[in-house]
Amino acid sequence: MDKLASRRIDASALALAVALLLASAYNAKFWATLSQAAGGWSQLPVLAATFLIVVLVFNAILTLATFRYLAKPAWIVLVLVAAVASHFVTSYGIVIDKNMLQNVAETDFREASELLSWDLAATVVILGAVPAWLIARTQIRFPLGVRGLLQRAGIASGSLLLAGLLLVCFFKSLAPVLREHRELRFLLIPTNVVQAVHGYAGNRFASQVVVAPLGRDARKAHGWAGQPRRTLTVIVVGETARAANFSLNGYARDTNPQLARQEGLINFRHVSSCGTATAVSVPCVFSALGREGFTNARASSQEGLLDILAHAGFEVLWRDNNSGCKGVCDRVRYEDMTTHARPDSRCNAESCYDELLLDGLPELLRRTDKDLVVVLHQQGSHGPAYAKRYPPGFGRFGPVCTSNQFAECSRESIEAAYDNTILYTDHFLDQTIRMLREAAARESVDTAMLYFSDHGESLGENNMYLHGAPYLFAPREQTEVPMMLWMSDGFSERFQIDRACLKEAGDRPLSHDNVFHSVLGMLGVDTVARNPRLDLFASCRRRT
Known part of the structure; x- marks a missing residue:
């Protein structure tokens, strides 16, 4: 038992690993766009700080999901969705928001099938299925009880605090870029997908609509x-x-x-x-x-x-x-x-x-x-x-x-x-x-x-x-x-x-x-x- 336990990976360490994976492997389009908007690789300190901010924010969110029956399913879904989103953002230069998701949801199968390809399959396998399989196979050591809750809260709040400090330090450089290039928030995977799903679901499952008359005097x-x-x-x-x-x-x-x-x-x-x-x-x-x-x-x-x-x-x-x-x-x-x-x-x-x-x-x-x-x-x-x-x-x-x-x-x-x-x-x-x-x-x-x-x-x-x-x-x-x-x-x-x-x-x-x-x-x-x-x-x- 001690030997088996020693092979387990701490949940907080795996959360950080998944955060690094999400920030890097799926976001080539985001980093290329940010680099161009910021003035190229001459702004490497700004780009590096932004990368750390993204990783820290992702880590804070993922850490809050480090519960025994929640962590693996949530992380597996994230990497699979991120793989699909990454393919379309990279291949077609699209941005993902609630209107795009609505457009996808209301497109018929005939049109949607035209977007299926071997490139999509390869991306889903390499960036989706393989990481998902590794997460599923990993033995995780979860923090327990009140001590576990405090540990999660400490890691999440510490990550956000450090991200905030970096943002303050580089705010002068980042603010004009983010203000002038608001499309960046629609390129960052998987937050763009989460925002799109939230917005689309809010519209789709709103209460029953009563259609008001218009032009009855026509x-x-x-x-x-x-x-x-x-x-x-x-x-x-x-x-x-x-x-x-x-x-x-x-x-x-x-x-x-x-x-x-x-x-x-x-x-x-x-x-x-x-x-x-x-x-x-x-x-x-x-x-x-x-x-x-x-x-x-x-x-x-x-x-x-x-x-x-x-x-x-x-x-x-x-x-x-x-x-x-x-x-x-x-x-x-x-x-x-x-x-x-x-x-x-x-x-x-x-x-x-x-x-x-x-x-x-x-x-x-x-x-x-x-x-x-x-x-x-x-x-x-x-x-x-x-x-x-x-x-x-x-x-x-x-x-x-x-x-x-x-x-x-x-x-x-x-x-x-x-x-x-x-x-x-x-x-x-x-x-x-x-x-x-x-x-x-x-x-x-x-x-x-x-x-x-x-x-x-x-x-x-x-x-x-x-x-x-x-x-x-x-x-x-x-x-x-x-x-x-x-x-x-x-x-x-x-x-x-x-x-x-x-x-x-x-x-x-x-x-x-x-x-x-x-x-x-x-x-x-x-x-x-x-x-x-x-x-x-x-x-x-x-x-x-």
Whole structure:
């Protein structure tokens, strides 16, 4: 027994070892970012002090878990989670917060499976499974009784005190770095994961929401009196399309050859998104809250744009080729196109291309006697498997990255694959407009299309990839999105819309905040929920 006891490791020593492991092995991205922000390795004393602070804080927290039936499970979970988080932070340059976790939780299996790779498996085994196995096998000597509690309290408080002293000593150097680079707190593993889980759980498991009415006074007003023709309005919600890669906005590659030839298309060049992830931007853009007032909890507790259109008498349909409407369409008709039959020409082995969203729309129009608003939610340019987002005939730019592991590809090949997704979106929007133009002629309806993307995408700028960065310091590649409008002649005449005025607005700074109010204004819907100052059409309507 004495021999066995002598082989046991003191719990406080193992806690320190795990703290060192967490601070070093899983946080390469954090230390690289901190080093660059602090001025390079010439600031080695500052970096060394920061490392000690992190280790000491981790040690204090882990020491508080040194109870017989808590320590091993808690530490094993930590290293496994840290291994997974480290892979995605290092490989894709993402930051982890509650919005990113929500985006992951609400992504369907098809999209999530694209992130699985041998690199991920190797990281989980080397940085996760191996340390977890060693912790599980280790014989630990736990402090007992009151003396044990005092020992834990002493180590934890001593660690925090020493960390505090180091922070005070190096505060002058660290304060400006931490103030100017707030993204660092979203990079430090596993504290970023713990914060994200706490924030997401707080939103996810909040008390049952009662949806407050909004716009129940909505009525069709301007442009509706005495009109025998119905309307068909298509709102296309793009996915991960950034404005910088649209040739309509000056991009060097011709990614919009078909839209450039569309007569009457109005392009808005300077539009900022509400968020940097679908789970934020989609509910935000369809709410009346605006970016500054938006939270998921507030948006889910209040009716939105589609509800108001339904109150006004429109038939509303949401068609999805993505991962759902994020609660926006809960009270209107919904069609999940990903579950439909998959003709070979419009699908690959894992998903269907966006043209499937147009299936049967003319027939749908014929079957209803109401004015119709249809939202088409694209798969668009969702990464990292950009090359799977478009049919073979749209691989104009190359060479193309065909891997979902960016480390295996050059930045040029990643950009080429992404640009091909924009080229296909160009084709999809062109086909949508052609369908609407034909419907206007054949079905005697007035038609319009509004397109905007939910957020942008990083393609390696500042070594960042994908999207989901906290908005406060998100790069413009993730927040600047395309937006455009097309109207049939009958539609613009009916609602007395001044196209020249709208084209001038195309050069002004706009945002997702304008969408809610502008859709109501475009369709001549009167309601107290509409803010004329955010309605693009309020100042661009001809007076009769």
